[in-house]
Amino acid sequence: xxxxxxxxxxxxxxxxxxxxxxxxxxxxxxxxxxxxxxxxxxxxxxxxxxxxxxxxxxxxxxxxxxxxxxxxxxxxxxxxxxxxxxxxxxxxxxxxxxxxxxxxxxxxxxxxxxxxxxxx
Amino acid sequence: xxxxxxxxxxxxxxxxxxxxxxxxxxxxxxxxxxxxxxxxxxxxxxxxxxxxxxxxxxxxxxxxxxxxxxxxxxxxxxxxxxxxxxxxxxxxxxxxxxxxxxxxxxxxxxxxxxxxxxxxxxxxxxxxxxxxxxxxxxxxxxxxxxxxxxxxxxxxxxxxxxxxxxxxxxxxxxxxxxxxxxxxxxxxxxxxxxxxxxxxxxxxxxxxxxxxxxxxxxxxxxxxxx
Numbered sequence: 001x002x003x004x005x006x007x008x009x010x011x012x013x014x015x016x017x018x019x020x021x022x023x024x025x026x027x028x029x030x031x032x033x034x035x036x037x038x039x040x041x042x043x044x045x046x047x048x049x050x051x052x053x054x055x056x057x058x059x060x061x062x063x064x065x066x067x068x069x070x071x072x073x074x075x076x077x078x079x080x081x082x083x084x085x086x087x088x089x090x091x092x093x094x095x096x097x098x099x100x101x102x103x104x105x106x107x108x109x110x111x112x113x114x115x116x117x118x119x120x
Numbered sequence: 121x122x123x124x125x126x127x128x129x130x131x132x133x134x135x136x137x138x139x140x141x142x143x144x145x146x147x148x149x150x151x152x153x154x155x156x157x158x159x160x161x162x163x164x165x166x167x168x169x170x171x172x173x174x175x176x177x178x179x180x181x182x183x184x185x186x187x188x189x190x191x192x193x194x195x196x197x198x199x200x201x202x203x204x205x206x207x208x209x210x211x212x213x214x215x216x217x218x219x220x221x222x223x224x225x226x227x228x229x230x231x232x233x234x235x236x237x238x239x240x241x242x243x244x245x246x247x248x249x250x251x252x253x254x255x256x257x258x259x260x261x262x263x264x265x266x267x268x269x270x271x272x273x274x275x276x277x278x279x280x281x282x283x284x285x286x287x288x289x290x291x292x293x294x295x296x297x298x299x300x301x302x303x304x305x306x307x308x309x310x311x312x313x314x315x316x317x318x319x320x321x322x323x324x325x326x327x328x329x330x331x332x333x334x335x336x337x338x339x340x341x342x343x344x345x346x
Binding site: 015016018019020034047058062063064065066067070073077099 | 130
């Protein structure tokens with residue numbers, strides 16, 4: 001057998017199973033990131049972690065619905081929009097009010113990820 | 121039909137690749153804009169599907185670059201950006217269509233077919249040669265209206281032969297049509313597929329036969345009337 005020289009990527013065997021595993025990873029990542037945002041923090045110090053949360057939310061917003069997790073996709077899209085707004089017009093700091101707003105958008109995403117990982 | 125997918129979401133990419141290959145497409149999947157750009161410059165893709173949020177470059181820039189470098193293939197943007205302004209920006213950058221995530225695979229396939237039709241490579245009817253044709257989705261080959269039991273690769277091979285009805289198709293073109301970047305190719309795989317396809321056609325009594333032109337390629341011809 002020869003391998004084509006132009007190989008650029010390889011595909012997981014089962015995308016549905018791979019997405020379930022990813023949801024688990026994304027949930028852990030979101031919990032880890034949000035745990036570091038419990039206190040008021042100046043924007044420049046929080047921006048990187050918020051961008052990481054936004055990135056995860058963006059991915060779930062797109063892929064959730066594609067894989068049949070429509071509600072997850074919609075909740076993730078709401079979270080993404082919140083963080084996109086902050087990124088485009090950065091506040092001076094992540095105040096207690098903003099932390100609460102983040103929690104409100106994050107909680108349903110985490111809950112849906114938990115339910116998807118453990119359907120029982 | 122060969123499609124280039126530029127998408128960094130591994131699971132979405134796998135899903136699209138699996139579905140499109142199952143529907144008879146050849147799919148090259150890459151996860152970076154720059155790699156996709158180089159791939160598109162070297163191959164005449166039937167359609168290029170581009171995600172907008174790529175790790176190395178903005179997808180819109182990739183679309184602009186593709187057009188600036190003379191790539192004519194229809195481009196479909198696949199993105200989570202749903203605002204009208206984003207859609208307008210995508211189309212202005214040179215894309216031909218825009219599909220917002222989440223999407224259904226059936227819609228993606230329908231849009232790919234529509235883009236091909238607009239490009240003039242399809243007239244809306246499935247290709248046909250003698251008594252061989254395909255269903256509307258292109259996932260099943262038919263001989264005199266009866267389904268032919270073929271593997272995915274044999275289906276693609278038959279399609280490329282039928283689309284060029286009567287003309288010789290080179291082995292290299294067949295190989296490029298049948299295999300994506302990440303698919304393994306055995307040195308005699310084309311001959312094996314041709315052999316099996318020939319047997320499948322003979323088994324149905326089809327009027328179409330595959331002729332070998334040694335050192336050149338293969339073509340479909342019509343069996344002489346007995």
